[in-house]
Amino acid sequence: MANFRTTLRGLGCAEVTINSLKNKPKDRCVPAMNVKKPRRAEVNYCPPHPKGETDESLEKERISLLSEITKRNNDHIVTEKMDTTFSYRRQEVLQGQPLVADFKSRWPALFSGKEIDKEFLRISTVPLISTFFAELDQYSPRLMAIFQKKGGVAGRKIRQIMVAISKDDTIHTRRACILKSLCIYLNEDHEKLVKEYLATDNEAKTTMEQTVMGVYVIEKEGAEPGDDPEDVGVLVEGVEVLHGLGSIAMACALLFGLIYCLNLSYPPELKCTFEVLQKILLKLDGQRLSSKVQFLKNKLLE
Secondary structure (H helix, E strand, C coil): CCCHHHHHHHCCCHHHHCCCHHHCCHHHCCCCCCCCCCCCCCCCCCCCCCCCCCHHHHHHHHHHHHHHCCCCCCHHHHHHHHHHCHHHHHHHHHHHCCCHHHHHHHCHHHCCHHHHHHHHHHHHCCCHHHHHHHHHHHHHHHHHHHHHCCCHHHHHHHHHHHHHHHHCCCHHHHHHHHHHHHHHHCCCCHHHHEEEEECCCCCHHHHHHCCCEEEEEEECCCCCCCCCCCEEEEEECCEEEECCCCCHHHHHHHHHHHHHHCCCCCCHHHHHHHHHHHHHHCCCCCCCCCHHHHHHHHHHCC
C-alpha cells in the first residue's frame, strides 16, 4: 500500500492525478495547499473520463451541447450529453476553479432546475429535490414545535416570521418560514440566505450584484399575503444563475445543489444552516455533526 497512490497516478486516476505537484500552480507547489478531496460525501468527486473519451473529444461534445440546448423538446439528448461530459466538467471545476459567470457561459445547460438535480445525483447518488422536500416536510411539524419553544430575541424573531403562516397557510409559505426560522434558531441571519426586494426598489440590482451567495425574492408593489412574488432566483458571485423558481424552498434546494455542482464552500455566516440541509435533510456524511447541529438532531429525535 506504500505506493498505492503512485500506482493509481501512473494509471491515470483523475482523483489522484489532480493532487500531484505537476498539476498545481507554481505558487501552490506545497502538497498541503489546495488539495482536491471530497469534503461533503461526494461519491463521484473527480471521476475519470468514459472509456475511449479524451479532453479533445469531450470538448467537441461540449460545443455540440451549446447548440442542442437551443432546440425544442430536446431534453433527452441534452441529458445524454451532460452524462457523457460529466467527468470533463468536474475536472474543469476542480482544476480551474472558474468564475461562475465564465462557467455559466461554457455550460449553460447546467443552470436549470432539472439539470442541477441530475448533476447532484451524479455527484452524490442522492436525488436532490425529491429528497430535500420529502425530508423537510417530514420534519416540519417537529421543527415548528421546537421553534415555538425558543425564547429570547431569537424566539421573538421566529414568531414574527411564523405570522406569515397564519395569513397564508400554504405549503410554499410553510416551507419558507421553516427555512428562515432554522437560520435564526442556529443563531444565523436568515436575511443572508433570503434577500427580499420590492419590484420598485431602484437599488435592488446594485445590491444583488454585491451578493456572494443567496436567494433573492422580488415582491410586487402592494402585494397581499398569498400573492406570488414577481420573481424568485439564486445569486452566486453577484450573478443571477437561476430565476423564475416560484418558491423560496425550491430556490434554497437548488442553491444547495449548485454548491455541490460548482464545488463551492458554504458561506461562513450560514455554515450551520447548510450543515443541517446536508447532514440531516439529505443525510450526507450525517455521522459527524457540529455541536449545534447535533443538539438540533437530538431535539428532532425526542
